[in-house]
Amino acid sequence: MKKLRLGVAVCLASVVSVSGIAGSVLPAPNGIELPAGYKDWRVIGVSHRTDNHTLRVILGNDTAIEAAREGRTRPWPDGTILAKIVLKDAQHEAWPAATVPGKFVHAEFMIKDSKKWADHGGWGFARWLGQEQKPYGKDASFANECFNCHKPVKDNDYVFTHPIPFP
């Protein structure tokens, strides 16, 4: 009976887990799934774009963090995933000269697979919009837009982010 209960519990946990990922967030039009648990990844960089008024925090999966700390970023190794969290500018209520996060704009990702995404410098691009995490793009061609925007940093393996120089 104990074994049966355990089996049911494990089974239920699996169902909940699967529905929690596939059921609620759709994949990007190029087939990329939202990387699970990206909120728990470690920090690689930060930036503030004054042209579109957004703050950005760049996180990385374990492969990315190891590469960043060892300086292996030209190119980044296959398996790297970079996550950019984009937040609309707001003013701090008690410190007017501080720009702080307002609305969550989107989370966007670069996934390195030099064979699979050879046409885009080895990077698979994907973005999910807002609190609803709606996939960006009407069809798979949306990634051309991403890639074109990253071309000015071709010499940096198409990545804008320079890792934070931690001591």
Next chain:
Amino acid sequence: MKKLRLGVAVCLASVVSVSGIAGSVLPAPNGIELPAGYKDWRVIGVSHRTDNHTLRVILGNDTAIEAAREGRTRPWPDGTILAKIVLKDAQHEAWPAATVPGKFVHAEFMIKDSKKWADHGGWGFARWLGQEQKPYGKDASFANECFNCHKPVKDNDYVFTHPIPFP
């Protein structure tokens, strides 16, 4: 013999660990030690101060992350540690409207222990400067400066940071 080998290994590991912390980075003048492994903590917030031209990433230990995600931040629970990574503004070489990290200015910390630091709203403050990680402050009174600066956000448990509204 196996037990002896294990004992020696544990002992050696302890020596390496202690020298790795105490040997290279001095404690703050109020006795707070640099929290080990803070670079591996998860992200809580981000900000850009246009008055002193610095970008900031705010990380938290596990207690802080759990509290932030559950909205238990007024007050933050004992055991919380918030780390603020402060980086001098620089301009991105390929995207002039983007402010990105230049020099590493300092890492500063707020450690919640409502009894130990009752005189400072329950927070122990500490800061280590630059790549050298030199402790800030001539004596323990440096923390009054930190606390005074945080008084405008007394109603937010003396914390400026509002956690990123992740989906």
